[in-house]
Amino acid sequence: MNATTLLQTSIGFLVLGAIASYLGGALFRERERLVSSVVAFLALLGSVVSLAFLFPLLQQGSQSVVLFGFLQWQVDLLGWIVSMVGLVLGLVVTLYSIDYMKDDNGHRAFFPLLLLVLVAVIGLGFAFDLFNIYLFFELLALASFALVAFHKNHWEPVEAGIKFLVASATGSALVLLGVALVYMNFGTLNLFDLFNLTRQTSISIWLPITCFVVGFGIKAAIFPLHTWLPDAHSEAPSGISAMLSGIIIEAGLFALLRVMLAMGTSLPWGQILIWFSLLTMTAGNLMALTQKQIKRMLAYSSVAQMGYILLGIGVGIAYAVPAGTAGGLFHITTHAAMKGLAFLCAGALILRLGSKNLDDMRGAGWRMPVTAITFTIAVLSLAGVPPFAGFMSKLLIYQSGIQSATTLGWVASFVAIFNSVLSLGYYLPAVGILYAKNPAPGVSTIKEAPWTMVLALLVLALIVLYLGISPDPVRSWAFQSFTLLQGGF
C-alpha cells in the first residue's frame, strides 16, 4: 500500500469513527457510554495500525500525497512521530475515559470530539502549507474548547473554556494575519517554496514571524502567554487534561517549529526562543511550587516542560545543533507519556476521593497502590530522574546547550538543570503526601481505580520506563527525522 492510501485509511477511521460513535451513542441511549467509547476505541486502534504501516515508507525521506483528491500534504517522519504520539496517547485516554466518564452524560459528544482532536493533530503533523496549518489549528482549538468546557453545568469549566477560546482566538487571529502577510509578500503559502524564496529575496519577514511566534506561542503556553492554561488543564476532564498537556499544546510548538524551520533560521529567532524558554520553565516551576491542587500543579508543570521543549527547538534553530531539535522532539514524545500518566493518575485519585486538593489525598497511596506507584514514576520522570524517560530527553536538551559551545547555550543548560532541581520541590512533596502515614479523613474507605483505568496507567508507566531504559529506537527516529529534512522539509 502506498502512503496516500494508508493516510486516507488512518484519517478515514478517525472521521468515520467520530460519526459512528456519535450515531451509535444516539441510537443506543441505554448503553450510550459503552457504544460510543468502544466504537471510538476501535476506530482509534484502526487508525494507529494504519499509521504504523506508514513508518517504513518514510525511511527514505518525505513524499507528497494528495488526500481524498484535494488535501495536498507532505508526509515525513517528523510529522509521523508527532501524529503517532497523539494517536497512542488518544488510545490510552479513550480506554481510561470509559470508566472515568461514568458519571457524566453526553458521551456521544465526548468521544467523537476526542477523535476530531486527533484528526487535527495528524493534519498539523503533515500539512505543509500555511493555510492548511491554520485550518487544522482552528479545528484543534474548537474541538478542544468543547472538551475543556465539557462539564457545562458547572461554572468553572465554562469560565476556563471561555478563557481558552478567547486566548486561542486571539492567537488564531495573529496567525491568520501572519499568513496573509506572507501571501502578500511572496504570493505562495507552500512552506517548501517559502524556504527557497526567503533565502533568495531580501523581503523582510519579521512581522509575519512575530505574529506566528505570538500566535502559536499562545497555544503552546509560552510565558507570558500561558495564562489560559492552568484553568483549562485543571477544569477539563482528566483524560482531556492529559490530551491537552500531552499533545495539544505541543501541537502549537510543533507548528511553530515547522514555520521556523522553513523561514525563521535567518533572523535571531533562535536566541529569542531560548530566552522565552528560560522564562517559561522558570515561571512554570515557580508557580507550581505553591499549588495546593494536584491538577493545577501539574498544569504549571506543563508550562515548565514546554520551556524545555522550546529550549531544545531554540538551540537547534539558533546554532544548528541536531541534539537540540531532536531533543525537543524526543521530549514531546516522552512528555506525552509522562505528563499524560501524571494527569491520568491525578484523575484516578480525584475520581475516588472527590477532591482535587492535595491535602485530602494524604495516605491515599496505601489504598491505591498502582495509581500511587505510577504517579511516582510519572513525576520522577518529569523531574528528570534516571532511569525514566524524562531523564533521557532532558539530557539531550542539556547536551544540546553545551554542544552549541556558546555562552547562551551554557547558561541555558545550567538554568534548565537548576529548574529540574527546583521542580523536585513540588513533585516530591506530592509523592510524600500520597504515602503519608496519617491518612486524611475519607481516604480509609477508597478502593483502587477500575481496571480499565489501571490498565491505561500501567501502559503509560511501562512506556515511560521503556523509553528511560532503552531510549534508542525512538530517540534515533527523532534524530533521523531531522536529518531526513531537506530545506525545512
Added chain:
Amino acid sequence: MSGELAGWLMLLLPYAGAALVPLLNFLSSRVVPYFAVLVGLASSVVAFFILGAPNTAGVSLNWLPGVLKTGLSLDVLSVVPALIATWIGFLVLIYSLGYMKGEENLSRYFSLTLLFIGSMVGMSMADNFLALFFFWEVMGVCSYALIGFFYKDPKAAAAGVKAFLTTKIGDVGLITAILVLYANTGTFAIGQNLEMAASLGAPILGIVSFGFIMGAVGKSAQLPLHVWLPDAMEAPTTISALIHAATMVNAGVYLLARVYPLLTQAPWSLMLVQWIGALTALLGSLLATFNFDLKRILAYSTISQLGYMVMAVGLGAVFASQFHLFSHAIFKALLFLGAGAVVHAIGTRDIRRMGGLKKVMPVVGVTFFVGALALMGFPMLNGFFSKDLILESALVDAAWGPLIVAGLAALLTAFYALRTTAAVFWGKARYKGHPHRTPWVMSSPLVLLALATFVSWLLIGPITAAWNAANLAAPELTIPELLLETFTAPAFFITLGVIFGGLLLFVYRKPIGKTVRERMPRLLRATSAGLGFDAVYGGFSRLVYAASGFVLGIWDEKVMEGINRVTGWCSLRLSEGSRALQTGDIHWNLLYIVLTLIILLGIVLW
C-alpha cells in the same frame, strides 16, 4: 545459543531471579530456595555455551550517546571469573538449601545471593569502566548486607559495616582512577583506555595505576586493607564460601589482570604489586598459623592465597594468576563448605573443641583433607600446578625478594593446612554432644568440588590455547608439556621443599609450639590479635568519626541550615509573587499577549 546471548543471560538471569524472589515470597516462602537454585542451575547451564565462543566482542548499547556505551566483552580474561561465579555460586545455592534451612528472612538471603553472583558476572564481563564500577559497588552492597545477614548479632552487623567501609577506601581509589582516565582519554571503554595508556604522561599514569591498585587491594583484602575479611566470617558459611571463592575477592585480582597492560607502563607499580602480594601471602599464612577459629584460619588462608595471585600479576604472570584464581576458587569453596558442615554439625568454630570428626562425617573429612592438600600445593592437585607456575615466574624473573617471602609463606601454608585438618578430623574427639548428620544436599557439592581439585588443572590445554588465540601472553602448554615442565623446573623443588618443610613443622609441632609459647609469648599475643591492624584502624576510625561529627555539627546546624532557610524563603516568595501575575482575569491575559507582541517587535526592529 550464541556466546553473546549466553553472556547476556548469565548476567540477566541472576538479576531477574533476585528481583523475582521477593515477589515469589509473597506467594509462598517455601518455594523461594528451590526457585533460587533453579535460577542458579539455569545460568550455569547457559554458562556452558559461553565456552564455545570466547573473544566475541559482545553487543553494545549506546545508552548515553557520547558519554556511555555499555556492553559485554567476552574474552578469555573476563569469562573465567564469570564462569567461576556462576558455577561455584550454583553449588553454594544448593548447599544453602541444607545449611540455611529454618533460618528467617530466606527471601532476603537468596535474593541478595543471586544479586551477588550476577554482579560478579557483570563486573567481569563489563566492557567499560563505568559499568565495571557499578557492578563492583553492587557487590560491595551485597557483601555488606550478607555479611551482616544475622543482623541481630552485633558482631555480624559490625562486620558488615567494616567490610563495607574498608573496601570503600579502595573504591575511592578505583573511581579516581576511572575518572582521571576518562578526563584524559575521553572514554570509559576498557579496551580503548588500555590502548591509549602508553600515550599518557607519567604523573597521570602514576595516579591511575595507584588508584587501580588501591581498588584491588581493598576488594581482594590485600595488605593493608585485609582487616575486613577475617571479620566477614560472621556471615553464614555459605556466604563466606561465596565471597572467598566465587565473587568479591576475585574481583580485585581480576581488575589487576584486566588493567595489567596499563600497569606495565609504570614499572614501579608492578614492583609495588609484587611486594604487596608477597607480603600479604606471608602475613596471611602467619596469622592463619596462630589462630584457633576454623573459619578465621580459612579467611587468613584466602588472604594469603590472594597474595600469591596479586604477586603473580606484579611479576607479569597474568595467566598464572588467573589459573591460581581458578584453582583457588575450587579448593577454597571446598574447604569452606566442609568447614560449614562441621560448624553446622557441632555448633562451634573453635578447633580446640573439635577432633576425631572423621568418624562421624567421613565424607566431609576426606574431602576437606583433599582441599587442604590442594591448598598446600600437593603434587597432582590443582593448587600445585597453579602455585608452581607462580613460583616459577618469580624464579624466571629473578625476583628473589618476593620469591623468598612467598616461599616462606608456602611453608607456613603447608603447616597450617595439615594442622587444621588434624585438629578437626583426626585424633581424639574433644567436642561435646552428638554432631548432626550431614544432609546430602550439603555433602554432594563437597564431593563434586573434591573431584574438581583432581581434574581442573587438565583444562590448562584449552585455556592456554584460548589465551594465545587472544594474543595474551601465556605459555602454550599441553598437559604432557605441563607435566614435563613442572616436574623438571627448579620451582618444583621449591614447592616440594616447602611442603616437606611444612611436614617437618607439623611433625615437630609440639616442641616448636612449646618453645614459641615459652620464649615468644609476645608473638603469640600479637598474632592472635591480628598484629594490631584492627586496633590501629579502629582507633583511627573513632578519631575520624569524632572529628567529622564535630565539623558536621557546625556545617549542618549553622551553614547548611542557614542556606536552606534562605533559599526556601526566596523560592516561596518568588512563587507567591509570580502567582500574583496569574490574575485569572481575561483582560489581563489579553494585555499580556499584546505586551509580548510589542516587546517582540521591539526586539526585532531594534
